[in-house]
Amino acid sequence: MGMSTDEITTFRAARPEATPYDPGARARLRARLIQESTAVPHARPLRSWTVSRRIMAVGALTAALVAGITVVQNIDLSGRPTGGHAAPGESRRPLLLGPVANAEDLAQAAAQQAAAEPDVRPRPDQWSYAKTVLAMSSKGTGGSLFGPPDRRLTVEQWRRADGKQSAAIENGKLEIHDLGSLELSASPRSDYPYLLSLPDDADALLDHVYKVVDEESGGEKESEQERADRAFQIIEVYMRDSALPSKLRAAMYGALAKIPGVRYEGKAADIQGRPGVTLYRIVEGYLRSEIIVNPKTYEYMGFRFIAVKNHVSAGLDMSLHTKKGQILGWGGLIKAAVVDKPGQRA
Template sequence: AVFTVGALTSGGTDGRTGADAVAAPVVAVEEGSAIQLVATVQRIADAASAQQVPEPKPGQYIYINSKVSFLSSSHNFDTNESRTWVQPLHQREIWKSPDARRGWLDEPGYQPKGGIGLGSDNPHSTPRNGKDIEGEAAPLSYVWLKAQPADPQALLKTVYASARGPRDRDQQAFERVKEIINEQLVPAPTAAALYRAAAKIPGVVVVQNSQDAAGRTGLALARLDDRTGERTELVFDRTTFAYLGSRGVQVREYDGVKPGTVVERTAVLERAVVDAQKMRPGSGGTA
């Protein structure tokens, strides 16, 4: 008997192994340090402040094109052996309205063919009072983020208040920051404050050498989950300090996953504003 578990992502689960999954990469575990945290975050925040972020208008969509891979592990109860797999690197495209009430997700092989609607575009959504509420911005949406204070301490309180999950509150908050910057368009002042807020979360360190799903190397803001032994790394270009993507590395063995195992990789390849759902930047057409 073999039991297979897929890592939960915002797109769903995947429990495939064999030809549909690959052995998880293994890297040397580099120790993180808080010594250069303040200086590093200052450079990251300065770069975010200087970024020209397009302003999405009502009716437009925020488009994020990523390359991703998440954990998929199996356990053989007859032999009591565990194996750790990961999804093959694959494309993930998402479209979100500025208020995140509408959207679309296309992740071939991991979502229904052609993609799936998000928010009120999801056929399984549950409207309130029999109808979708227009004009109400969802948490973590562009409209919601723009309304947040560009003050790190105040923003940190908001991040903690919005964080949910089984992990400890500090880890939840750090994962919330990752969730925001991976698949959202963040106004420049808010982005700068968000990185400064992340540095205030207890346990956050700098890892000098990390890599995103596209193979781009950089430094990372990282935090170790004491319960699972997994370290979440937010990867930044070491020259421009632009955000590249994220990586999850097992630092301590947990549930059969060995130290050094890369259990998650993402890379943001393109972030833009388009005029219609399923439209790609510069294409003039739909996906």
């Protein structure tokens, strides 16, 4: 079953306490909601539930712009591949590299793959196209999934390489919106010109990410554990919804491998059941934050947040009770490409 929905209406339904929006600012709010959908949980206990609510379910809803919602029943949550879906970049010819056994091996293999192919970067007038599938729950989505991830939201968005415009399908029609400073105020930034400006050297990139972490803290002293948690999450945000140059993507894997506590798992599946490998880190002691990677092309396939033990996050407005095994957020990048105009998919 499919349907079309308005993202502002969806946001209001999920967050009735939110301040009503100014109809004249509709386009600006839409773009801001896209930015907020890429936020990740921060490791400050008093804010963790409030921020997590913004990132996981509400963010997933509002990021959709006006995408179609597909309801999926009886999905397999075991992580076993279900087949029938090609991973991003699957048609590209992979290098014959040695076995990957850890995060460092993955980063090195991705760097070798990137060095063997042209580092394609878009012209300012071209667009980044991304198609994403996000999990929702029939039990509710008030900041995390209140039940099993048994529904799916498909999102298609285009972002101009010079950062001046974005586009999405709204009520069956392609709508293009001019962007302004409001859309660039999210933290961490993930607008396309910013992503393309990031260094494609792993050490330099990680230094940059830690500077972002420290700026976000506003001078508040954070532990090395908290800084590492946030650095991992920020890099995952960078990878989510864009067609990234292969050398930059390889640098991101290299930076991830240098973050303390990052682990590798050689068997995984994304939200579509496509086989992959996983880089993950245990965030705040209970939340396994995963980045799923195509093991042949090293392209980003998606993310997942899953609780590894029972946990209570105390917030300013309410507390979030999380059970071991509960999936709090889940999404997959189905396709990413550089195209010549909005509405184009390949």
